[in-house]
Amino acid sequence: MERHRVVVYPPPSEGGGRRVCLDCQDLGIAYDLRDLMEFLRRAGIDPDSIYLDDELFDWRSAGPTIW
Template identity: 45%
Template sequence: MTPPVTVHRLGADGGRRVSVRGSGGGTSLLGIAYGDRDVVEFLRRAGLDDGDQLLDDPAWVRWLGGRPHEWAAA
């Protein structure tokens, strides 16, 4: 089964889109993350207060295009 949260490929601006699949099967964009803290904040806003513990859980978060936690150099 595909995890409900997807961190997409690194974009030209150095950010990664973060989306969540809803119970009806549709996908919503949570925002553009520029680091792990952004992803954790998006998850918190979506009702997942333990987002920092979910980042490395493949049952919850799928990382596309590159390695997990990979961000553009500042």
């Protein structure tokens, strides 16, 4: 199984949301976990194989509960 690296950055503005990058490719701004999972699904990663505490994720500044 290929390993990827997902970086989830801190909220960028008063509008909320967090920029998401996969292997240095910008996927967009996610406003919740559904958005994050959809970005990863579109990138070819099976959402059912994702665990938010996996080393796949680099949660910058805040974990998966902050959007």
